[in-house]
Amino acid sequence: MSVMIYPQGRTLSFVYGDERILVCREDRPKVTSRVQIKVYPDGRVVAAAPSDIDDHAVLVAVKKRARWIHQQLRDFRQQYEHLIPRQYISGESHLYLGKQYMLKVIESEDHTPQVKLLRGSLEVSVRQRHSGNVKTLLAEWYKDKARDVFARRLDAMLEHTLWVSERPQFRTRVMQTRWGSCSPKGCLTLNPYLVKASRECIDYVLLHELCHLAEHNHSERFYRLMNQIMPGWQSVKEKLDGMAHRLLLN
Incomplete structure (x- = not known):
């Protein structure tokens, strides 16, 4: 078994206005019969309920909160419209162990390509200031740190x-x-x-x-x-x- 990033289970759906909304059903411990509904920033809608509650009952609970679900989805979509794709340039913010670090890219033909974690910043040394080089170095650094x-x-x-x-x-x-x-x-x-x-x-x-x-x-x-x-x-x-x-x- 595994810890899922995007829950995998039965997919239910309902229509609100002119939009069909997909809902991933998750099982939850049988400590309550309540259906727990969550909307995530990436647009996932998850309904968690004990396994002995049938899909119809889960959908009924979801539809009661249809307006709230639709509003949450709309708000998150508006937020995503303002997200700027990563360019791997100095000044970007990157996460490590739950904290944000500012990326500092240093170009030098004399330096060995490497990543250093300094106070408040991730310093990446490259021979050519190319986003692909920075991205590759940073990805390998994350993998090494992860192990x-x-x-x-x-x-x-x-x-x-x-x-x-x-x-x-x-x-x-x-x-x-x-x-x-x-x-x-x-x-x-x-x-x-x-x-x-x-x-x-x-x-x-x-x-x-x-x-x-x-x-x-x-x-x-x-x-x-x-x-x-x-x-x-x-x-x-x-x-x-x-x-x-x-x-x-x-």
């Missing part, structure tokens, strides 16, 4: 997961729909873009996958484990979901 950070956070999280007898292997791989996954053999795959998020978000993804070593499905036992080792994980998940579009922005 180091994930290894340290994994060791820290293993202190709380007593059901894990051996340190699981992990690898990093860029994924567009997942933050992490756990194979049937217990190997973890983590998205290097996750290193842009806070340590709390990284810990949540690691703990989610470590819980799958004990319970491969999203069962009641799985959620009990999550609640035991990370009380309030739902708010961390919501935070991570809400900033997914920024973390994935190249």
Whole structure:
């Protein structure tokens, strides 16, 4: 199982005005029968409900909030109209471990191409000031940092997961729909873009996958484990979901 960036489940839909709105249905722990509806900045509409509630009932709940959903989508679309694509030039803001750093590009034929994390800035040295060169260097830097950070956070999280007898292997791989996954053999795959998020978000993804070593499905036992080792994980998940579009922005 895996921590999804964009939830995968049954897709429902309804019409509001002249627009058909798609809704991704997610299962949630059966602690309440209430349908939880969220609209994300990238235009996703997610309805989370216990698995024993049928799709019709979920749609009824969604339609009751149709006006609010439509307004949220419209507001986010207006915000996106003002987003400026990354140009990889000095002055841009880039994330690392949940904090913003200003990009500083230095062109010098004498310097080895490299990235340095300085106080408040990411300094990228290139021989030619070309956005493609800067982008490539920065992407590799994120991957290197991700492997180091994930290894340290994994060791820290293993202190709380007593059901894990051996340190699981992990690898990093860029994924567009997942933050992490756990194979049937217990190997973890983590998205290097996750290193842009806070340590709390990284810990949540690691703990989610470590819980799958004990319970491969999203069962009641799985959620009990999550609640035991990370009380309030739902708010961390919501935070991570809400900033997914920024973390994935190249």
